[in-house]
Amino acid sequence: MNRRTLLKSSTAAALLAMTLAGPVTSAFAADDPVKVGILIPQSGPGGLFGPSSKNSAELAVEEINAGGGILGRMVEPFYADVGGPPSDAIQAALKLWKGEKVDAFIGMHDSAVRGALDNLFKGQVPYIYTPVYEGGECADGVYVLGETPAQQLEPVIPWMAENKGASKWYLIGNDYNWPRDTNAAAKTYIEASGGTVVGEEYLPFTADNFDSNLAKIKDSGADAVLVTLVGGASVGFNRAFASFGLSDDVTRLGTLIEENTLAGIGAENSKNLFSSAGYFANIDTEPAKKFAEAYKAKFGDDAPVLNSLGESVYDGLLLLKAIADKAGSLDVAAMEKAAEGVSYSGPRGEATLEQRHTTKDIYLAEANGADFTVVETFSNVGAGDNCQ
Amino acid sequence: MELVALQGLNFVYISLTLALVALGLAVVFGLLGVMNMAHGEFVMLGAYSVLVVQNAGLPLLAALPLALAVCAAVGWLLEYFVIRHLYRRPFDTLLATWGLAILMREIVEAVFGRDYKSVNQSLPGTVEVFGAVYPAYRVVLMALMVAFFAGLFLWYRRSNTGARIKAMVSNPALATAVGVNTAVLARGAFIFGVCMAGLAGVALAPLVRVEPYMGIDYLLSSFFILVVGGLGSLVGLLVGSTVIGGSDAIVSAITSKTGGYMTVLVISILFLWLRPNGIVARD
Numbered sequence: 001m002n003r004r005t006l007l008k009s010s011t012a013a014a015l016l017a018m019t020l021a022g023p024v025t026s027a028f029a030a031d032d033p034v035k036v037g038i039l040i041p042q043s044g045p046g047g048l049f050g051p052s053s054k055n056s057a058e059l060a061v062e063e064i065n066a067g068g069g070i071l072g073r074m075v076e077p078f079y080a081d082v083g084g085p086p087s088d089a090i091q092a093a094l095k096l097w098k099g100e101k102v103d104a105f106i107g108m109h110d111s112a113v114r115g116a117l118d119n120l121f122k123g124q125v126p127y128i129y130t131p132v133y134e135g136g137e138c139a140d141g142v143y144v145l146g147e148t149p150a151q152q153l154e155p156v157i158p159w160m161a162e163n164k165g166a167s168k169w170y171l172i173g174n175d176y177n178w179p180r181d182t183n184a185a186a187k188t189y190i191e192a193s194g195g196t197v198v199g200e201e202y203l204p205f206t207a208d209n210f211d212s213n214l215a216k217i218k219d220s221g222a223d224a225v226l227v228t229l230v231g232g233a234s235v236g237f238n239r240a241f242a243s244f245g246l247s248d249d250v251t252r253l254g255t256l257i258e259e260n261t262l263a264g265i266g267a268e269n270s271k272n273l274f275s276s277a278g279y280f281a282n283i284d285t286e287p288a289k290k291f292a293e294a295y296k297a298k299f300g301d302d303a304p305v306l307n308s309l310g311e312s313v314y315d316g317l318l319l320l321k322a323i324a325d326k327a328g329s330l331d332v333a334a335m336e337k338a339a340e341g342v343s344y345s346g347p348r349g350e351a352t353l354e355q356r357h358t359t360k361d362i363y364l365a366e367a368n369g370a371d372f373t374v375v376e377t378f379s380n381v382g383a384g385d386n387c388q
Numbered sequence: 389m390e391l392v393a394l395q396g397l398n399f400v401y402i403s404l405t406l407a408l409v410a411l412g413l414a415v416v417f418g419l420l421g422v423m424n425m426a427h428g429e430f431v432m433l434g435a436y437s438v439l440v441v442q443n444a445g446l447p448l449l450a451a452l453p454l455a456l457a458v459c460a461a462v463g464w465l466l467e468y469f470v471i472r473h474l475y476r477r478p479f480d481t482l483l484a485t486w487g488l489a490i491l492m493r494e495i496v497e498a499v500f501g502r503d504y505k506s507v508n509q510s511l512p513g514t515v516e517v518f519g520a521v522y523p524a525y526r527v528v529l530m531a532l533m534v535a536f537f538a539g540l541f542l543w544y545r546r547s548n549t550g551a552r553i554k555a556m557v558s559n560p561a562l563a564t565a566v567g568v569n570t571a572v573l574a575r576g577a578f579i580f581g582v583c584m585a586g587l588a589g590v591a592l593a594p595l596v597r598v599e600p601y602m603g604i605d606y607l608l609s610s611f612f613i614l615v616v617g618g619l620g621s622l623v624g625l626l627v628g629s630t631v632i633g634g635s636d637a638i639v640s641a642i643t644s645k646t647g648g649y650m651t652v653l654v655i656s657i658l659f660l661w662l663r664p665n666g667i668v669a670r671d
Binding site for chain 2: 047048051175201202203204206207208209211212213215216218219232235236239240243244245260261263264265266267268269304305370
């Protein structure tokens with residue numbers, strides 16, 4: 001036996017030993033880690049939220065482990081990039097699920113990827129979906145943390161009508177299902193608040209000039225604009241909006257204007273700009289402050305800015321722990337029985353699981369330069385009916 | 389009436405800014421035949437120059453020399469080490485500059501971060517033009533752009549450099565034979581082209597989003613303009629920008645933004661198909 005074959009055969013033997021040992025130890029040792037697949041965008045348009053999502057996940061894992069883990073077992077995170085198309089996301093998730101044998105998934109990505117993952121998981125592995133989305137998810141084993149249009153708008157639109165005199169609304173968004181579903185919900189609340197919709201328009205993702213839209217908004221006589229443009233489009237639109245002097249008389253409300261987007265919009269363009277979400281970096285409550293301080297202590301002053309999307313991954317791990325601990329298992333069947341009514345407490349406040357969605361506090365913030373200030377907190381807002 | 393004035397101003401504004409953005413590509417692609425996929429990244433360098441100047445507490449105008457210096461230096465490096473070996477190999481320049489574009493984005497992301505940056509307007513507020521309320525900065529920018537293009541047009545027509553460039557473009561071998569140093573001229577044209585992209589970035593930075601991936605928007609619209617306008621002439625560039633910007637502005641105003649964008653695509657496809665040399669073919 002020469003050196004090469006010795007190497008080969010000993011490697012093979014070691015591999016064999018590992019594969020044989022694997023199931024044996026996991027069957028006996030209760031202190032095997034809980035493996036959690038964390039699916040976040042680390043490339044593509046959502047890549048902006050990758051670093052804050054990952055930091056939030058790391059912080060959650062550290063804190064959960066310091067408190068005894070999930071089901072008494074330490075949590076071990078496995079990260080995968082789902083910033084690309086659904087087909088790539090499926091491959092990445094499959095690698096963690098079948099390759100690393102993860103016990104549960106946390107996902108912070110778009111709905112196209114969520115739909116693909118639903119079809120892949122088919123209720124065989126618990127999956128917590130964390131970002132703001134259009135509502136309607138009702139599959140077995142899927143628990144949703146993000147804000148739905150009902151949550152973000154039902155209490156907020158009457159507030160805008162009462163406090164800002166918003167009665168003539170112009171709805172503008174990017175052309176895909178989240179803005180369209182959000183606006184469909186918005187119309188009901190606008191009518192209920194005594195207002196009217198004076199215009200509605202959807203822009204392709206390629207749009208980088210908003211002049212014609214601003215002319216229409218001006219011509220429509222709108223006194224409020226609901227912005228469901230996302231990312232760079234929202235930045236460009238809001239900057240142009242203010243440069244035309246529209247921000248002096250017209251109030252803007254966004255349901256996905258988080259801290260990064262506001263930084264891009266800029267302090268001089270943020271007059272009369274409101275945002276509705278389940279989390280802002282400077283919510284003035286004890287749990288939120290404690291979280292922000294821990295984040296700063298762990299990742300430094302130059303860490304990626306906290307925002308509702310990144311922070312949702314932290315809450316995702318808290319929710320997973322809450323359901324699993326109540327069910328006494330990470331098995332989907334057991335978790336399904338236990339899930340309804342599970343509650344947990346995090347930076348966003350108290351939240352309770354109802355129909356797979358969280359009933360929780362919603363914050364309305366007004367831009368104050370390049371920062372948000374929470375102007376109103378709506379307690380225990382339900383996510384609406386999502387299982388039809 | 390006010391709405392018509394507003395839409396009219398928008399029409400002029402978009403046509404002029406598109407022409408400014410596409411000018412650099414028109415020079416590099418139209419004169420040298422180099423498909424510069426990193427064109428938008430030079431626009432980005434210009435925009436980040438404004439950010440650097442703003443963070444240092446200097447006035448916006450200080451961004452002009454900075455952007456020109458940065459773009460000229462990067463442009464010189466690219467031309468010397470990569471582009472000059474690839475002249476007359478359009479597909480190779482396309483691949484090489486696409487790779488360079490990715491590299492430039494990654495470097496800017498590493499230095500400034502992935503997040504959106506906001507550049508202040510040095511001229512905030514609005515003015516009334518023909519009854520329409522219009523951003524003051526845009527009005528000044530439009531006047532400057534008209535003056536700039538008029539000056540460029542006259543210079544290119546009358547100067548010796550203009551004549552030498554025309555000679556190099558129409559017959560490089562003959563131009564070399566009569567004593568035109570085409571290597572230096574080509575390098576100069578490339579550097580001029582990328583500097584114009586940087587200039588456009590400086591001008592637009594207060595109005596648009598600033599982030600490492602912003603360049604892609606400008607590359608695409610610039611190609612549409614060259615497809616429609618034709619290569620190698622300033623008139624073609626202005627005609628192309630007016631057709632692309634104008635049809636987008638008009639159709640978007642009447643129907644929707646999606647309609648406007650579709651019109652731009654249809655026009656570009658029709659030109660590629662039926663009139664590949666564009667409206668103003670090279671003389």
